[in-house]
Amino acid sequence: MAKAKKLTKGQLRRIKANQDKKLRNQGQKSSKHKSEKIQWLDNELGEPQTGVIISRFGQHADVEAEDASIHRCNLRRSIDSLVCGDKVLWREGKKTQHSVTGIIEAVHERDSMLSRPDVYDGLKPIAANISQILIVSSVLPAFNSDIIDRYLVAAEQTGITPVIVLNKTDLLTELDESEQQEIEAQLQIYRDIGYQVLYASSKASEGISELKSQLSAHTSIFVGQSGVGKSTLVNALMPNLGLLTQEVSENSGLGQHTTTVARLYHFDDGGDLIDSPGIREFGLWHLTPEQVYQGFIEFEPFLGLCKFRDCKHQTDPGCALVEASNNNKITAKRLTSFQRILASLGENKLTSRFND
Known part of the structure; x- marks a missing residue:
């Protein structure tokens, strides 16, 4: 009988990951089964009241009542979508059952919605009723304007105001002069288009007060690659939270995920912040x-001016965008980013989806 080959480290990791996944799924099924047993009768519930979803956990959600108390609630089966930031109608149970204190009856109409594309579920909501998206980039991992452009396209589609934040500015001194100039030139492009750009460093305590002022009158959400320092910024803005943070991996250069569930927080001076799971792609x-075209707002004057209706905006003759770039009416860098995004639309969805 042939001797069995020794499993590689990669195979062992995959086996361990599959075992862990089965255990998690088993636990989730058990929790779901327990929650489904809870059958609230009408006379066991209090009067309907309004609340805000602070966080969502599978079949449960934490609701903040008007008196600021937090209640873990079940969801009515008629509710097919519920996310952090949703305004809801809920009823408190007269008795707590399996740590559940009430039930969510309905979801109010949303003022805005930030969604993500999911291979299996289509568009998957992330958070609701947001008035401002803070796109966080940083010096480390390496500054990447293409990713900022993708977030800007998404923000323009939702109608939510985007603000660009360059984080970890204390690390700028570690770059050579040409690298510093390249980052600043790209940020100037965004300013020239009309986007607001902020600078911040929690380590050096720079830009934090300006960031607080920007957040004070809004319900905001931080988005950006893992490792750009979103949770660290939240810690600087709200020191009492003590959110878990991790350093960027020295091996991969990628950030380590630290936030696992979206959650809404209140600032003492006004304004709300939704801290969401890190996104690498x-x-x-x-x-x-x-x-995508509409997401590049400076391209709007040239919309519909191409010689051919099916112009691919690459090497097509009579392309209005290429001509505008050649005449310095739009930047070549933004046009190249736009072309890359267009090319990615036809890629396999499994390679284009979020990496949470």
Whole structure:
């Protein structure tokens, strides 16, 4: 009988990951089964009241009542979508059952919705009723304007105001002069288009007060690659939270995920912040080329001016965008980013989806 080959480290990791996944699924099924046993009768519930979803956990959600108390609730089966930031109608149970204190009856109409494309579920909501998206980039991992452009396209589709934040500015001194100038030139492009750009460093305590002022009148969400320092910024803005943070991996250069569930927090001086799970890749494969075009707001004057209706905006003769770039009416860098996003729309959805 042939001797069995020794499993590689990669095979062992995959086996361990599959075992862990089965255990998690078993635990989730058990929790779901327990929650489904809870059958609230009408006379066991209090009067309907309004609340805000602070966080969502599978079949449960934490609701903040008008008196600021937090209640873990079940969801009515008629509710097919519920995310952090949703305003809801809920009823408190007269008795607590399995740590559940009430039930969510209905979801109010949303003022805005930030969604992500999911291979299996289509567009998957992330958070609701947001008025401002803070796109966080940083010096480390390496500054990447293409990812910022993807977030800007998504923000323009939702109608939510985007603000660009360059984080970890204390590390700028570790770059050579040409690298510093390149980052600043790219940020100036965004300013020239009309986007607001902020600078911050929690380590050096720089830009934190300006960031607080920007957040005070909004319900905001931080988005950006893992490792750009979103949770660290939240810690600087709200020191009492003590959110878990991790350093960027020295091996991969990628950030380590630290936030696992989206959660809404209140600032003492006003304004709310939704801290969401880290995202390494922002897929836009669910958008049409026209929607991507509209996401590059400085391209609007040239919309519909191409010689051919089916212009691919690459080497097509009479392309209005290429001509505008050649005449310095739009930047070549933004045009190249736009072309890359268009090319990615046809990629396999499994490689374009979010990596949470």
